[in-house]
Amino acid sequence: MEPVTYVLFGATGDLAKRKIYPALYNLFVDGKLPDSFSLIGLGRRDWSDEYFQTSVEQSLRNFSRRELVNPELVQSFISKFRYSVLDIGRTEDYKKLLGIIEERESTLGLTPNRLFYLSVGPEYFTTIASNIAESGLGSTAGWKRLVIEKPFGHDLQSARELNEQLSKSFTEDEIFRIDHYLGKPMVQNLEVLESANPIIQALWSNRYIANVQITASETVGVEERAGYYDHVGAVRDMFQNHMLQMLMMLAIHLPHNSNAQEVRKHKKQVMEALIPLSKSDVRANVIRAQYAEGSLGGNPVKGYRAEPGIAAASMNDTYIAAKIQIDDFFWRGVPFYIRTGKRMKEKSTRIVVEFKEALNQASSVINGGAPNLLHIEISPNEGIMLQLNTKENGELKPVQIQLHESSKEIPEAYENLIYDALVGNPTFFAHWDEVELAWAWVQPILDAFQDNQVPLHSYEAGSNGPAEADALLAEDGFHWWFDTKDESKEKQQTKRKDEEYAY
Numbered sequence: 001m002e003p004v005t006y007v008l009f010g011a012t013g014d015l016a017k018r019k020i021y022p023a024l025y026n027l028f029v030d031g032k033l034p035d036s037f038s039l040i041g042l043g044r045r046d047w048s049d050e051y052f053q054t055s056v057e058q059s060l061r062n063f064s065r066r067e068l069v070n071p072e073l074v075q076s077f078i079s080k081f082r083y084s085v086l087d088i089g090r091t092e093d094y095k096k097l098l099g100i101i102e103e104r105e106s107t108l109g110l111t112p113n114r115l116f117y118l119s120v121g122p123e124y125f126t127t128i129a130s131n132i133a134e135s136g137l138g139s140t141a142g143w144k145r146l147v148i149e150k151p152f153g154h155d156l157q158s159a160r161e162l163n164e165q166l167s168k169s170f171t172e173d174e175i176f177r178i179d180h181y182l183g184k185p186m187v188q189n190l191e192v193l194e195s196a197n198p199i200i201q202a203l204w205s206n207r208y209i210a211n212v213q214i215t216a217s218e219t220v221g222v223e224e225r226a227g228y229y230d231h232v233g234a235v236r237d238m239f240q241n242h243m244l245q246m247l248m249m250l251a252i253h254l255p256h257n258s259n260a261q262e263v264r265k266h267k268k269q270v271m272e273a274l275i276p277l278s279k280s281d282v283r284a285n286v287i288r289a290q291y292a293e294g295s296l297g298g299n300p301v302k303g304y305r306a307e308p309g310i311a312a313a314s315m316n317d318t319y320i321a322a323k324i325q326i327d328d329f330f331w332r333g334v335p336f337y338i339r340t341g342k343r344m345k346e347k348s349t350r351i352v353v354e355f356k357e358a359l360n361q362a363s364s365v366i367n368g369g370a371p372n373l374l375h376i377e378i379s380p381n382e383g384i385m386l387q388l389n390t391k392e393n394g395e396l397k398p399v400q401i402q403l404h405e406s407s408k409e410i411p412e413a414y415e416n417l418i419y420d421a422l423v424g425n426p427t428f429f430a431h432w433d434e435v436e437l438a439w440a441w442v443q444p445i446l447d448a449f450q451d452n453q454v455p456l457h458s459y460e461a462g463s464n465g466p467a468e469a470d471a472l473l474a475e476d477g478f479h480w481w482f483d484t485k486d487e488s489k490e491k492q493q494t495k496r497k498d499e500e501y502a503y
Ligand SMILES: NC(=O)C1=CN([C@@H]2O[C@H](COP(=O)(O)OP(=O)(O)OC[C@H]3O[C@@H](n4cnc5c(N)ncnc54)[C@H](OP(=O)(O)O)[C@@H]3O)[C@@H](O)[C@H]2O)C=CC1
Pocket: 009, 010, 011, 012, 013, 014, 015, 016, 018, 042, 043, 044, 045, 086, 087, 088, 089, 118, 119, 120, 121, 122, 149, 150, 151
C-alpha cells in the first residue's frame, strides 16, 4: 500500500472519536494501513501531540470493537499521530500545516500522498478546499484526495453550488463523498447478490418480483441534534442519501466482476430511470409524519415537539415513506416502497423482495401458503433469508431458510470506507452524478413539504409508523413485511393479503 499522510480536519470532534480512530485502529491491527502512515489532527483547541495521542487512545477504549489487550500495539498506533492548531478561516494556519506535513514526509521518507478528511460541518467544506489549494497543500508530487461527510447540500441548488466550489480545488476522481450506508458490508453485498448468483439473476425482474420494500427504522429520537435535524428532517437526513443509495445498489444489474466505473454507471442509470414526481404527485406517493409521545421498551418517550431545542409548532418530518417506480426494462411496474423514521418500534435496516405468486396461486393461498420473499437484513443484524412454502400435515406452510448469518467480526462501515479511500477505490462512495440525480428526484418532495401540500401525519413513538404508510401499500394489495407487531394484527394482515391473492 502506498504511503500516506492523513490530514484530519475536526480531529477533536465527535465523529473522529466515535468512528474514525477506532476504524483506523482496526485497519492497523488487520495490517491494512500502509507501513508509512502519518496522521495530522487539526482543530482550534490548543492541544499538544501528547494530549492528542492520549485522547485517541481513550476513544479506542470507549469505541473500538476490539479490546486493547496489547499496549505496545496501541503505542505503535498512536505514535503515528500529531496535532496542529488550525482555524479553518485562517490562511496562515494552512502554511504552518504545510511546513509540518513536509517535515514529516521528509523525516519518514514518505511519498507526498495526502488524504484530506473533512470531519467538520458542511459549511466549512468550500473554505477548506480552497485554502488547501491556495496554501500549496494540494500541490503535491504525490496524489491528493478529499474525503467529505454528508450532508452534501441542503437541496438541489445548494448541492450544485457546493460541487462547483469544490471542483475548483479537486477533480471528481479526487473527491470521496462518504455515505456510510455504502460502507455497510451487507449493502456492499447487494452488488454481487444478483450478478454472482444465476438463480437470483434469473428472477431479478418485473416478471417475477411483485414489489421491493426498503426500511431503515430507528429507535433513537432527535437526540442532541435538534439544531441540525429540525432543519433537515428524515427526507434530507436519510432519504435523499442512504435510502436512495440502497435502492440503487439493489436495482442495478451488473456484469459479473464489474469495476468501480461500471458500478457507478449502472447506479446512475437507475437514478435516471426513476419516474419523476411532480410537486402535485407527491401527496399520492409520499407519506410524511412526525412522532408523538409514546413508549419504547416500556419507558415513556416524549413527542418530537417536546424534545429540547425543537420548535413547539415544528412541521419537520421524522418519518417518510414513498412509492418509487423505475421505468426500465427490468423494473417497469414493480413498486419500490421506501421508508425511514426515528422513534420506531425497532432498529432495523432491511430490504424485502416479494415475489409474485405461483401460477396456481389460488390453491397455494387457500392452503395456507405465502409469497416467496427474499429478506436481506442489513443492520444492526446481518442475514439473508428466503421464505418458501413447504407442506406440513397436508397444508402449505411458509418456512424461512437462512442463507447467510452475521459473523461476529463484521468490519464497521467506516473501516471499509476509510480503507477504500486510502487505496483510492471509489466504488462505494457517492459520485456527484448520483448525488445530483438524487437531489433532483427529491426536490419536488422538498417543495411540496415546504408548501404544506402534503399532510403531516403523526405516529406514536415506539410504533411502526403512521397508518397512512400501511395504506400506501394496501392500495396496491401489499403490506410491509417483518414489522414487529402484536400477533392479532399480524394475522389480520396475512388474512387480508391472502384474500386479495385468492381474488
Ligand atoms: N458525529 C457523527 O456521528 C456524524 C457526523 N457526521 C458529520 O461529520 C461532521 C463532523 O461532525 P461531528 O464530529 O459530530 O461534529 P463536532 O461538532 O463534534 O466536531 C466538529 C469539529 O470541527 C472542528 N471545528 C469546528 N469549527 C472549526 C473551525 N472554525 N476551525 C477549525 N476546526 C473547527 C472542531 O474542532 P475545535 O472545536 O477544536 O475547533 C471539531 O473537531 C459533520 O459534517 C457531521 O454532519 C456525519 C455522520 C455521523
